[in-house]
Amino acid sequence: MNFTTYYSLDSLIAAGKKEARDKEAISVDLFDTLLVRRIHDPDLVKLPVARYIAGLAAARGLKWSWRKVQSTRDTIEQGNRAATGQKFTDHEACYPLFMRELLEVIFQGGYDESLLERVTEYELTMENSMLVPRRKLVDWLKELAAEGKRIFVISDMYLPASHLEKLVAHAGVLDLIEAVVSSADTFLAKASGLAYPMIAEKYSVRPEAWLHIGDNPFSDGLRAFDAGLTAMIIHDPGEDQRKSITKRYYNYSDGRPFWRGRVLQQLMAPLEDENQPGTPLYTEGYNFIGPLIGIFIQRIAELCRKQNITKVFFLSREGWTFKKYWEKATPWLFPGDDLPETEYLYVSRMALAGASCAYQGLTQTNADIAFLPAGNRDFRDVCRIFSLKPERFAGHLADHGLAVDTCLSHVHDGYDPENRKKFELLLEDESFQAEVKRQTMDANRAMERYFDEAGLFSHKNVAIVDIGWLGTIQRFLFEAIAHRPDCPYCHGFLFGATRGIPYPESERNMIAGVMYDRNRFDLAASTLFYAQDIFEEACRAPHPTLNGYRLTEEGYELEFRKTDDAIGQAELHQDEYFAPLQQGIIDSAARFGAAAALLGYSFDDWKPWINYLLVSKLAFPRAAEVANIKNRHHLDDFHGSKKPKADFGRGLKPLWGQSQLQLKFNPLLRIRYFFRHLRGRINE
Amino acid sequence: MSTVHNNRYDLAGIELSRLIKTAIVGKIIPMGNFRGGPGGRCLVVLALLHYLGYPVYRILAQYGHRLQILRRIAVKLRR
Structure with missing residues (x-):
């Protein structure tokens, strides 16, 4: 040698x-x-470029499948190489020459130099995303x-x-x-x-x-x-090993859909200098929650294009992470396509609950929702949730034999079903409802001014994106704007729809769970029930929750919760603790976009891998994972502070609430919980 | 402190060993729809590559050209 x-x-x-x-x-x-x-094969970069060109052609009414684009490119490139070989020793090709020729073949008279520039720019961007x-x-x-x-x-x-x-x-x-x-x-x-x-x-x-x-x-x-x-x-044998592994994942994904999500994550993985040591929470953000959010976002973008949705509203506070992910991932996934506008909308169940009563009053279903959390007991809790002043209802309550402190929840001591019937009669009282509407009208007007400014009423079809679970925020939101003639068609997309209370779906108000929906049997994805709070906390925006909308002479004002009390401080502590997790999620976004664009798969292709991730991480977590990922604090203003009956909730300790000792040394613990979960889903 | 991508080119927190365990448990109890699952052969090949890949590729890199005879035998055996 x-x-x-x-x-x-x-x-x-x-x-x-x-x-x-x-x-x-x-x-x-x-x-x-x-x-x-x-990637193991540099030619794979050509595939998203072919899809991009096919998309440009389709936008001009030309029928070119990406496979046909790719084969034409190969033919032209080979022709160029053969021509070079007649004059030179090396059979080389020159990209601007053969790409121009390809685009001229596809676009015929519609070809111009800007097309070549756009395609070149995209190819170089894709190349760059795959190079380290x-x-x-x-x-x-x-x-x-x-x-x-x-x-x-x-x-x-x-x-x-x-x-x-x-x-x-x-x-x-x-x-x-x-x-x-x-x-x-x-x-x-x-x-x-x-x-x-x-x-x-x-x-x-x-x-x-x-x-x-x-x-x-x-x-x-x-x-x-x-x-x-x-x-x-x-x-470098390490490089040989890495490429060989990637090649296997890629090849297996062709025949076995299970591996499609895994090869996506292999291509997303940081290399060389990108792969710096970090905390376990950062790793969980990058390898577990990040890809799930990416797939959720990709699915929403697909549905928006399919359903002609022109604006996406990401609801606070989890929407903050979703929107960031969208901004980093969708330019890769849908290059050159007109994606819907996006907006982060400040809302909360507490802020919208009151505003939803301004035109329809306090409905039976909404009152039932208020009594879902075990911490809510009486009419005072109803007033807290719907921003009502309890003292102004003293007369109405007395007329029906009730008081503000009468127990109305069956999980509390002192509950009498007769009182609940009296309460239901109270809801049918017109003067009571008139007072409810009077008290909530200002909040509704302020909310409408804010929504108007955010562009909610300027679009026919809008997407409402939220983490989950019952769809209460969208329920209140739609009820608050349903009276308007310019009320848009609201397409709700939840990360997980655990439902519980039937959602009032209509042509204008639709809701669906993307990763999980209780309306369809999906055992693996239903493991979201194990630890819903971690997804909420992982995606939560670093600002306090919204308490309400205040009407002012100039327009409106958003009223946020104060952070100087114990709960506010706990939430700040939680934000600080989950900061590396959120960083991992955000860092994964662009690499998710590039890898998903290169592979060209869609939601259905990723689903088996999503199912595996959810089962593996949520139903069969390692003890250390529970210790790390489990949220330290979780604020739920909707939940009151009243203590339910002593026997309420006994024997229902979730897997993620088990001690480290149990998680580490009880070999059948997870299996036992999984069988209980399985029984629960089958019996639903 | 750990890295997202470990030195075996596996992903921290969702390593292949964990997937193998889940695949085995999945053979006994229903765990959800994995659309055919990972497949035993794929798992064996990937396990070999992740856990024994480096020494094998190290030998191949340095002595691969001298191991042609072994490759020829392997090809004959496959036939």
């Missing part, structure tokens, strides 16, 4: 430092040397540049140097490089060895003072040596 092969980057750099001492110039191969690919600079090599190049060495990047590639410079810039070394040289510009490649004398002559580099580093023993090793250069080859 006339060159040396190194089996780790460390040994190559150590030897390279010695070799480089008496060299003037150092050149580095770009792909699989300076930059490594997340090798940190140790970059650091060494910086050292070499500081020593005054001339540095070149050389590649046998169909992208010309002007395009490759963008990829080198992504590696953060463009300012260190004297020139990027691509075979696409001259059709003189490393493979034939003709690139080396051409570069030596053009940049006045003496071959004996030139060190070349690459990964191909033939074109980077033998050919470089033949040209008089000193050559060093990197053959």
